[in-house]
Amino acid sequence: TLMSPSATSHRGPSPPINRTPRKAAAANMYGKCNHPADSSSSCKRLGFLQKNNSLEERSRIVTSFKERAAKNLQLSCDNVGGEARFRRTETDFSNLFARDLLPAKNGEEQTMQFLLEVVEILTNYVRKTFDRSTKVLDFHHPHQLLEGMEGFNLELSDQPESLEQILVDCRDTLKYGVRTGHPRFFNQLSTGLDIVGLVGEWLTSTANTNMFTYEIAPVFVLMEQLTLKKMREIVGWPEGEGDGIFSPGGAISNMYSVMIARYKYFPEVKTKGMAAAPRLVLFTSEHSHYSIKKASAALGFGTENLILLKTDERGRVIPADLEAKVIEAKQKGYVPMFVNATAGTTVYGAFDPINEIADICEKYNMWLHVDGAWGGGLLMSRKHRHKLNGVERANSVTWNPHKMMGVPLQCSAILVRERGLLQGCNSMCAGYLFQQDKQYDVAYDTGDKAIQCGRHVDIFKFWLMWKAKGTVGFEQHIDKCLDLSAYLYNKIKNREGYEMVFNGEPQHTNVCFWYLPPSLRGLPDGEERRERLHKVAPKIKAMMMESGTTMVGYQPQGEKVNFFRMVISNPAATRSDIDFLIEEIERFGNDL
Amino acid sequence: TLMSPSATSHRGPSPPINRTPRKAAAANMYGKCNHPADSSSSCKRLGFLQKNNSLEERSRIVTSFKERAAKNLQLSCDNVGGEARFRRTETDFSNLFARDLLPAKNGEEQTMQFLLEVVEILTNYVRKTFDRSTKVLDFHHPHQLLEGMEGFNLELSDQPESLEQILVDCRDTLKYGVRTGHPRFFNQLSTGLDIVGLVGEWLTSTANTNMFTYEIAPVFVLMEQLTLKKMREIVGWPEGEGDGIFSPGGAISNMYSVMIARYKYFPEVKTKGMAAAPRLVLFTSEHSHYSIKKASAALGFGTENLILLKTDERGRVIPADLEAKVIEAKQKGYVPMFVNATAGTTVYGAFDPINEIADICEKYNMWLHVDGAWGGGLLMSRKHRHKLNGVERANSVTWNPHKMMGVPLQCSAILVRERGLLQGCNSMCAGYLFQQDKQYDVAYDTGDKAIQCGRHVDIFKFWLMWKAKGTVGFEQHIDKCLDLSAYLYNKIKNREGYEMVFNGEPQHTNVCFWYLPPSLRGLPDGEERRERLHKVAPKIKAMMMESGTTMVGYQPQGEKVNFFRMVISNPAATRSDIDFLIEEIERFGNDL
Structure with a gap:
């Protein structure tokens, strides 16, 4: 038998449950x-x-x-x-x-x-x-x-x-x-609870291993390699050539892109520090994710050397502004090195025009990174991937399957077109980990490419979901989410009490709008209206959270006062949940 | 009923399993x-x-x-x-x-x-x-x-x-x-499969949320806060005051320490880049983890500005060498800024003398970081914590519960003595995430302290294990592992065919030794013996892996040819498993 009556007799009486203050x-x-x-x-x-x-x-x-x-x-x-x-x-x-x-x-x-x-x-x-x-x-x-x-x-x-x-x-x-998997949870870019993904995480934690060497993660290392190749094929790099790694999130993936770009143009910075390079400047849009700014600070560029680009009213970079600012920087003697184009901004869901930005990057010899943390998933959809046209011209791409593709947290990839840069940039050749005299092909020991040492297994759940859904399953999910956001947009664009933050159908699933309670609808434009409107979304949100029925995000943006940002990545959401959200906003907002 | 016979009739016939080449x-x-x-x-x-x-x-x-x-x-x-x-x-x-x-x-x-x-x-x-x-x-x-x-x-x-x-x-x-949980897996610093920790991970992935705000991770955010405070108390900071965050691993935690130190002394680097600082130099021992070097490269210091310190034959920093090199750097006009003291080196398990290093740091106004990724766990043991004496004088401490404390991967903390630096260094105040007009106390939205945006929930499994074991449970585990390594050391130190890499009982569970097959035992010291000995460990390791019976690490170190590094962090290991390892080494090595 597995347990005899006396098996646990070594165990003494149990200590009291500690409930001391x-x-x-x-x-x-x-x-x-x-x-x-x-x-x-x-x-x-x-x-x-x-x-x-x-x-x-x-x-x-x-x-x-x-x-x-x-x-x-x-x-x-x-x-x-x-x-x-x-x-x-x-x-x-x-x-x-x-x-x-x-x-x-x-x-x-x-x-x-x-x-x-x-x-x-x-x-x-x-x-x-x-x-x-x-x-x-x-x-x-x-x-x-x-x-x-x-x-x-x-x-x-x-x-x-x-x-x-x-x-x-x-x-x-x-x-x-x-x-976060509830059909009415819309609060973040990552929502939903994919059952196969969940199973993948349960197995991953049971296997409890580390990605640094083939030695202790043979299957996972190969899965990562094959999946990264597949992602690069989908980006459009010939034969899926290139490099990449899964990192602990989009911010770290974006940080990798800046590091690799610097290594490509000024490899001596690795050994001599930023003093070995001229004054380098980076470009990204006003609407881009703050991780580019975090990377500028952390890597020693300084946030002032990250130049913010103007966008059109839909939140897309204006390429002419990029070129003008590149020329201006060069005239000051700075060296324009890196441009981030966002595919799917956090708030508006805007896609920067990659091809036009790529033309400028080629002209001025700058690294083009595409931050597709949020929008990268659209590459899986034949209907929507045109929004990333030109992505194959990027030098590096961030793509977070844990956002639009519904993979459990964390799952973020940095893809790099040129092979060898990741390794060159980060390799420190630790002898105790990456011995060259192992019995297997040590090219599979990919740990020295990372800025990490130990690295969590983020690949398995994604690989397993891909197996279970197929490429077409991801496509169906993405198309459905975009259909739902179009449904929401069409429902509210002319509805009484709603005002859209920007005109036209959203490019991604982000639908940005103000709800105006009846008491505000008659007010003329002006400071009073702005001040009162600014308080509406936080109040409705607070009531939603306290009643627990649904959750959606809000924020200000530039001069615009607080507005709701609805995003749909949740596979459980249906039209009735969208209807419910609108009902709740009106229920809580009507008397404000 | 939950499912009627017709419930899944929308499902068509299944597509073929894709097994195309x-x-x-x-x-x-x-x-x-x-x-x-x-x-x-x-x-x-x-x-x-x-x-x-x-x-x-x-x-x-x-x-x-x-x-x-x-x-x-x-x-x-x-x-x-x-x-x-x-x-x-x-x-x-x-x-x-x-x-x-x-x-x-x-x-x-x-x-x-x-x-x-x-x-x-x-x-x-x-x-x-x-x-x-x-x-x-x-x-x-x-x-x-x-x-x-x-x-x-x-x-x-x-x-x-x-x-x-x-x-x-x-x-x-x-x-x-x-x-990796097998009683005979000794290959890495992280081994074992803790059942409560596993349960914690299963729950974490089922909850599938993100640490950036209290809004979507209320319980986990508070658990992190309380656990970090407890860890700071154990480090010895008064009332557990200070700050900290869980990061995706020891390398990132160490990177944080360098970033924060730079922000403390030269806050303008955040906005103006490394050009705003003088030539900064960092110090760490020859035996320290390569992540300090990775951080020097990534953050724009340059690896040449990381000065390696000499160690004694046990792998511990020689404080006089630190002081001499600080003086030398100052004479050259460089600014010594940061010293890393390792508590538990990767290969030897050595503990640098923190108090003596702290004296020098105070004298020359340098940041003292203690990398306790591996050795930090010993703080839980009344018997062994003296090895980290002086740790309370550190400005920051890395401590990975996923190593010596058996917490599933990933679980690493960076602790900071001065409050506000983490926030000051990394904060970018993203409006869409960290709204100031929420209905709850937004001081609990800790995401802006991180270099990440989304952050995996690493705290729950650790919190749950602590609840389940109590502080005393971790202590017992650590004492047991150190007892086992003493057993191994005593078993082989005078055994025929074994040579210790350094003399004396190991400070941590690292036992470093050569096994000499009978054919090598008669050879005089010299190049031939060295060359042949260098090949022994890789050969034995390869045979172990192919037979699948056990796994243990090996590496060269400096001038020393390949030797075995045995480490014990596995709660399942017993004396019989240590005996088994020795038997296997001899079985595979006897005829080499």
Whole structure:
């Protein structure tokens, strides 16, 4: 059998659940009171007294549980052809602790039961996420959660808590969180809960390995290589040639692009620092993501040397402004080095005209990066990929499958057209990791391309989703989301009380609009109207969150006061959810 | 009922599993042949012909399955008090596709069955991971996996594959991977498979959210805050004051430290670039992790401005060498800005003398960073934390719970003593994300501290493990690992055929040694012996991997030829596993 009645007899009576107030617990990190070696301490007795339970009684209960657990075994484990199949049995987790789980001796049955109990919690969560009668969130203020909700205490303690408490903590963590997969969650560019992607993440965390070498991640390293090649083919680079790597997010991917560009033009910066280069300037649009600015600061260029480009009223770069600013920079003696074109801006969902920007980059010998973190997914759609026309002329491309393609967080790729730059730029040849005298082809040890050392396995969920959906499945998803946003746009563009932030059908799924409560509709344009309108979206949003029915983002942009930015990447969303959102905005906004 | 017999009738006959050769598939991304809209294509017929199945027959089978599935429903779902409890039933996944899962209409039963089937695969994997009769790995060369093992094809296709194939892919991915939780996996600093940590990761991926705002990650944001404070208390900063953030790994954490130091001394670099600063130099030991060098390159300092410090024969920085080099740099007109002290070097496990280094940093007004990615965990042990004496004098500390503390990958913290620097250094105030007019206290929106925008939830698994083990549980784990390494050291230090790379008991769990096959033992010191010895470890390692019994790392260091670096962080390892490793080294090495 897997567990004999005496199997867990090494386990003493359980310590009390630590519920001391925050300060006391902190001061007490190694205090005598809570330490298990302190077997005769008064605290331990206190713990049992709290539960009105003598040592003897407690011990009797534990023994009885163990006997029951042993009896349950025949029921809970069928050994079919060497593969054990576990069934959930009613297990008392209040006397079990982390130390009773594998690798503990005879810990298998407890481990399986604990895992199955967690799976029960998670599958219920998944099921309810897709149920529109469930709230998107159960909002609480930080101080409320910090003070502790009934039974949910965020403080860490010196002593272990029972697995029963751990299961409660898991339930509560989900309860007070936000259901980002809910059909009415529209708050971010990353929404939805893809089941195959989820399975991919569960497996990834079970495999718990690291991408730096083929040695310890053979399958994942190859999956990454093949998937990156496929992405480069879709970008349009001949034969999918080039290079790339998955990074911890779009900001890091964009940072890679600036680093690689610098290495291409001024490789000596790697060894000598920025002092070895002339004054370099970078260009990006006013509407672009702030990560380009973060990269300018971090990499030593300075944010003042990132020149912001004007956009048209739809948020697209005006190429003539780029050329004028390049010429101006050169006249000042600066060296224009890098241009970021955004494919799908964060707020407007605008696509910069890549071909026209590429012409200028070629003319002035600048690196062209396309930030397709949000819009890259449209490359999968025959109907919409024309919005990225010219992307094949880019030197590098950021593309986040965790946004428009619904892959669970995190999954971001930086693709580079020229092979060897990533390696050249980042390689430090650490001997302890990237030995050249291994028995396999060490060209597959790709870790030295990264600015990281250890690197999380972000590829598997994406690879698995691609297998399960096929290229056509991603295409259908993207086309459907864009159809839904067109539906929203058409619904509100002439609706009373709505004003669009820019004219015309959106290029991406971003629909930007103001809602004007009836009390504002008669007001003339002017400061009062602006001030009042600026407060509408935050108020509606706050009410949405407190009622928990839906979530959508808002922000100001330049001179424009707060407006809603609706985005659709959620595969669960339907027209009825769009209708619901509008109803909610009007319900909450009507009396403002 | 959750699924009626007709519920999935929208699903047409399944497309053929795409097994076309790689090149054809690539050329065919949107080829007519595989597209589902092409309902009359000859390809689809071909798919059925391959399976010797007419359309009618296929349709009959599908219908029959649906009826069976509907009947199984009563069995597979007990609705107890509103919480459905699902039981695995035998399900035919060959006719099910990703599009049949939630959010598909009536997709709940299929989704639950698919998830439970995956859990079956994962729990079996977990169980076998701890079973010493299971191999650590089933080694294949890259070309073998790329050519495709029976039924396991890494290529991505245009058409979806059945969920049955997806399940096969999950099994194969695990089969050809490396069991990093196996009691005999010693290859990296991160080993082991903590069950509570695993549960934490499963939940994290189910919650699938992002750390940038309290708005969408309320619980996780607070957990991060409390955990970072606890870590700072343990470092020894008064009241746990200071700042910090979890980053995607130790290399990024170390990069943060250099960025923050620069911002502290030369804040104008953020806007004006490195041109605004004098020539800055950084210091770290010859034995330190290569990420400090990566940071010097990336951030625009240049690797030549990173000055390497001499170490004693145990791999610890010689403080006098630091002071001499600081003085030398100042004489040249450079500005010494940053010193990295390593707490637990990668190869030797050496702890630099922090107090003596801190004295020099104070004297010359330099930033002191302690890279405790590997050794930070020892702070949890009353017995071993003295090795980091002086760490409380550091300005910043890297500490990776995913290494010595057994937390699943990724989990790395950068801790900063002075509050406000992280924010000041990285903040770009993106209006669309960090609105100041939210209804809650926006001080909890910590995203603008990061160099990332979206940030993976790395905190939950760690928080949950801490709850489940208590501080004392981490302490026990760490003490046990250090005991095991002492056992190994004592076992081999005088054993015939072994030579230690450095004398004395190791400070961390790193035990570095050469194994000399009998044929080398008589050889005099000299080039021939060195050359032959250099090849021993790689040969033994290759044989280990091919037999799949155990894995341990090796590398050269400076003038020293290839030696084994044994490290112990695996909670599953016991003395018998150490004995086994030695037996394997001797079994494979005896005839070399």
